[in-house]
Amino acid sequence: MKQLLDLIGNTPLLEIEPNIFAKMEGFNLTGSIKDRTALSMIEDAEKKGRLKPGVSIVEPTSGNTGIALAMISAIKGYELSVVIPQSTSEEKKKMILTYGGRIISIPDERFREPVIKELKEKEKLGEIVFLNQYENENNVKVHYEKTGEEIVKQMEGKQIDYFVAGLGTGGTITGVSKKLKEHFPNIKIIGVEPKKGEKIEGLKSLKDGYTPPILNLNQIDEIIDLSAEDSVKGRNYLAKKGILVGLSSGAVFQTIKNLNLKGNVVTIFPDRGERYLK
Ligand SMILES: Cc1ncc(COP(=O)(O)O)c(C=O)c1O
Structure with missing residues (x-):
């Protein structure tokens, strides 16, 4: 019999459009990759x-x-x-x-x-326990061992040419790309951040002056900054296809569209969309 916490991980990978594959992290127990x-x-x-x-x-x-x-x-x-x-x-x-x-x-x-x-x-001072997702190596390890490994298996031997992910703590992009680079040495890793001064919930700009210690920039080939408007555009486009995801998912999807990437592109849709409906 499955326990509640067993419902974390093993999320589906969907081919959203030809050659664009998204890991649907909204299927986790509380609806996001952060489980x-x-x-x-x-x-x-x-x-x-x-x-x-x-x-x-x-x-x-x-x-x-x-x-x-x-x-x-x-x-x-x-x-x-x-x-x-x-x-x-x-x-x-x-x-x-x-x-x-x-x-x-x-x-x-x-x-x-x-x-x-x-x-x-x-x-x-012993007053609290501070897990600190910005510096905790487990926030990389879990994406290397689980999220990345699941993607490799779910692609069933297909080549991956690009991996595109949003930047928050950097845990997702650092852990997943480390795993994908082992299997696909020529893969290009693209990070997505909000344009300076703009807000895309869940994502943070390195230009704000803080680089999370767990984020390994050496593994990232290119960082694209996206407007908040574009993240809403991507989110709304996906909703019209029946996929209601959050704004950071809209952001990575719109980045893939804007770049017009050729080859197999894998991305992460970090959460569901209900929590961003104003
Ligand atoms: C909705 C959403 N998208 C993307 C991210 C970025 O993920 P990571 O922190 O692994 O870089 C986060 C992280 O807070 C998030 O909440």
Whole structure:
């Protein structure tokens, strides 16, 4: 009999259009790729004895990691506080609260570096457990061992010429491309980030001045910056094909269309679309 957490991973890979294959991460338990990251970081922390029932986990996230951590914390009995930028969608906040997580909402400009610094101090004092998806190697390992490996199997021997993925923590693109490069040495890896000053929920621009330590830029051949408008265009186009996904999925898809890539292109659709309907 399957357990709840067994429903994480093994998501379908769909041929959205001829030669464009998308890994449908919205099929995970809480509807996003971050179930994989959250579970791998929690299981690692448990193995290392960092986590015991009753302990307080605090994590900064643009939402999806928070939702995934809230679901797993509910199952395992951990207390969770999620630090999120004010602009995070109401639907995501409600999901975290419904699973029993706490929310600490901060101004967008304080998000990430100052919070990461503060939480590291708190963890040193033994006040909290800070899993830190921006620096936690399990956020790469799970995509190398699972997401990337699943893609190789699901392509059933077909060549992969391009892998296109959005940049957030960098866990997805770093882990998956490491695996794909082992099988397809000539593959081109393309990262997608929002244009400076624009917002595509789930994605972050390196031009904001913060490069997550787990993001291996040596593995990426090209980084494309996309307008928020283009991410909505891609999302709406996919919805008209019956695929309701989030804005970062719209962004990677529209990037593939704009670049008019030739050959087999694999991408990741990180989450479902219901949480972005304004
Ligand atoms: C919706 C969405 N898309 C894409 C990403 C980027 O994934 P990664 O953090 O692995 O770079 C995230 C991460 O927060 C996300 O929430």
